[in-house]
Amino acid sequence: MPDAVATLRNICKTYPGVKALDNVSLAVRPGEVLCLLGENGAGKSTLMRCLTGAEMPDSGEIVIDGTAYTALSATDGHALGIGMIYQESSLVPAMSVAENIFLGHEPSSGGMVNRRDLEARAVELMQRFDLRFPPDLPVRKLGPAQQQLVQILKALSRDLRILVMDEPTAALTQREIEHLFELVRTFRKDGIAIIYISHRLEEILEIGDRAVILRDGAFAAERKISETTEAQLIADMVGRNLDGKVSKKSHTGDKVVLSVEGLSSKGLFSDVSFDLREGEVLGLSGLVGAGRSDLLSCLFGATRRSAGTVRMDGAEIHPKSPREAIAHGMGLVPEERRADGLVLDRSVAENMAYPQLDRFVGPSGLRWSKLKAMSSQISERMRLRTPSQDQRVGLLSGGNQQKIVIGKWIAAGARVLLLDEPTRGIDVNAKREIYGLIEELTATGVSVILVSSELPEVLGLSDRIAVMSAGQMVAILDRDEATQINIMEHAFSRVSAGNGGIAA
């Protein structure tokens, strides 16, 4: 067996509030396809960003050709022959195909670039892979699949020894995936080490040689692809979920609290209808970009409604601003918790009070004692761990921050909670607590719309699951008929080539 071309040793990386990587080690050899598996937030992308120099590990070392580095820069990464195709596009939309491919290492003499030469080289590179983009076309005019291929060309335009591919097939059709796999096999034959990240297990079984599974930022298992099965890999990935599976009692009442009919927002989603009952959790599933967050933001009055009606307790409401939506008893827990959900530099008590500050204003200004009393009471109910009500929110862990975002709506008396990825980026125990809170709240009659890209979470918490695909609600499944597989089928139902989102 050939020696490893790169070895990552005991890599640790912590973000505020969450440990992204905990002592992870990994070696990759030339001519192998190493698959990196794990749920969302397991640390796959972060680990790879440490390898390519996009991220600096807190500790640990990266050994390449016998030289140990504590951290790499993007330039080091290129010089060492490490290329990565990122999950999010890494192209400059206004620049041409050729300019993007050679960005950062343009063929030049004396700092000047000969465009004809640049484009000729791009064409030459494309011919090797049977592609024919006009090299002077701005990449924003290409579809997602074509952009993905330009990203691959961009990585290949340098002398590569290691190629990291992060969800490279998310935007591709079956035929395009087959073509990509042919390319991967060519690279393998040429002795390039490939690290392949994907959620799609069938792809991994088809293309991979070896799989390393991460769970919650730590190494979980290593399998030889020829000796493993899909079931085995899933078991390795979810591990903990098998013993302590999320599952919630149903508290759905009879009363319809929120009734949505034919709701559309131009350019975002169209013709969405559903009912939400008292104490119910309605899961909202779909690919990234399917319109889930836009639907929540529209219900909350933050995005314009272009058609349709929304009724609350039978009366038509049309919140034109979040302020109106709050007055109707809604609360939004946004996806970007730190940016949209909290004022990080202010205290716990203040953050808890923002949706209803008026209540705490007396003739002589803010009534701090009343405000703090409310905040303490909610903190206790949310089991918030904070040194005091005066603590700056930015210094708390992700899980505790999220409890404040939810808590402020409870304090404001919200009856419909719109949760957008409520457990993203928070650790396992905090997730558990958030699940517990959702359960408790629904038991008291609060209704919840839950957007989550983690299917086990949606399946475990929801009483019904609505699936969106390319801006439309394509199915509403009962809890006992919903499975990961039929949710995914619905989620992909309106997605065709060049019209994709990112599988989650």
Place this chain on the structure above:
Amino acid sequence: MSMNPSPAMTGHGFNWRTFVGQNDAYLALIVLIVIGGLISPEFLTTLNLKNLLSQSAVLGILAAAQFMVILIAGFDLSVAAVMALSSVVFAQFAPIGLAPAAVLAVLSGLGCGAITGAFVTLGRVQPLIATLAMLGIARGFAFTVSEKSLLVDSPLVVAMSKSWGIISVPMVIWLVIAALLSVFLYRSRFGLHCLAIGGREQTAALAGVPVQRTKFLVYVAAGGLSALAGIVLVIRTQSGVPHVGNGWELASIAAVVLGGTALFGGEGQLPKAMAGVLIYQTIANLMNQVGLNPYYQDIVRAIIILAVVGVGIFRVRQSERRVNRAEIGETE
């Protein structure tokens, strides 16, 4: 193969809409000139056109500086103040000799640019704040050098204020600078790097583009160009003026955006930005021709800036919406 784009996408063959879209600034300028000729008999006279072009020269060089900064998704509010500083430095030292005076003037501009550039790149100060501070500093220094306008009576400068038909020295300097800079930005790695930084800074950084160094150099270049504008101003008016160019920083932004440069960076062509300067100055010139009250002129100029920037933001929003629509497959 399905992955290759369809011929329709690449747009071969002549297409009116594309033509107008690509040349909008030039066409708008032509239309404006025709209108000018129709509403004012004075407009198309040699004297007026010479004045218009030589006025455009100073703003044009400032706009070239502004163009580079906007291209990397910044703003430079200090261009006009740096120009004023350079003009008084040049005028102050002109008696010693024009060459050393010009060198000192340009150095003052490069120095200002280097300071702003250092704050923006090393200090990570917002460009708007850093250049606003530099506006104050450069203006202050300009008044320290001389509280009043300084007359330059060097024979060479007087000679350079001559003109031949519509051709004047300031205009020639402007066009030469604009042409050289256009070619340089289009053909150099530096120019490509500016586009990438303005288009998507993170992507540029990951591709190994020296992002901070490039940004720093852009601010230095903008300072140097602003200083050249100051020298041209002295050639045009035979004096260095510490209070000159109040509000031109905004005019330069408006002109650049009028010329189709993306307000938040990453897209633009210098020749079109220069056409934007001519559009802006032609409107100003026409307002004078028809004898509009100067205070109303200020209001009209302010409205133009607001409208142009508003349209710029609207365009950004539209293209975001288009992307959204493409993703959900709406046909509208």
